[in-house]
């Protein structure tokens with residue numbers, strides 16, 4: 001399973017001159033960023049700054065201009081192992097070739113999932129709907145249930161398999177969606193931090209889980225965040241979106257920047273406590 005795949009490749013994503021306009025105004029203008037594998041990059045900014053717009057442009061769900069170029073490595077294809085899509089990208093054999101694409105594979109966890117109260121859909125159905133070509137209403141086979149459980153175990157949510165999705169807490173739902181977003185393993189994982197239905201303890205464990213994914217899998221993680229303390233503790237780099245442009249740097253660099261301090265004030269860094 002992709003879950004078992006470890007660190008094996010190097011990659012970089014270049015975002016060049018990304019712009020989004022709405023109603024004649026720029027929401028984002030000429031954003032240029034380099035994102036690296038194995039790094040957690042947090043996107044911060046005041047309400048309405050353009051964080052979600054940025055993610056939507058990356059996912060190509062809204063009109064935008066500019067380029068997204070993903071450079072990675074994949075198996076050369078002659079190592080004699082079974083070649084699934086994941087294998088090509090994450091095989092640990094030594095014969096690897098560089099590849100470049102403008103269409104990287106994204107995993108996406110939205111801020112929330114709208115679920116009808118009382119809906120009988122259980123987590124198992126949700127996993128099958130996302131991962132299997134077999135109609136969800138057919139009786140679930142033992143091997144499919146085991147595969148679903150293994151997918152969920154990546155985020156320690158396998159015990160939720162039989163629970164109704166509408167009954168899950170905000171934190172439980174995030175864990176299920178995160179498991180789906182990393183199976184199969186994407187090139188870039190986009191996360192929108194939950195802002196409702198998750199308490200402070202749940203949010204902390206969400207960041208710890210994201211950090212462990214960053215450690216275990218060599219993928220680029222971009223996280224829209226509203227919790228600047230948790231960002232300071234977990235992010236490798238920060239993108240601060242303000243006035244349609246972006247400032248990028250380490251937590252310390254960005255948090256001590258004049259514009260950032262005007263918006264958010266003085267945020268203590270972990271080594272200042």
Ligand SMILES: Nc1ncnc2c1ncn2[C@@H]1O[C@H](COP(=O)(O)OP(=O)(O)OP(=O)(O)O)[C@@H](O)[C@H]1O
Nearest residue numbers: 022023027045046047048049050051052053054241
């Ligand atoms: N389709 C659209 N047409 C016009 N304006 C839009 C459109 N989509 C977003 N906007 C505006 O673009 C700005 C950025 O919105 P966006 O949702 O990206 O902000 P955000 O940083 O994610 O905010 P929040 O932190 O509140 O979630 C807002 O002023 C919003 O009203």
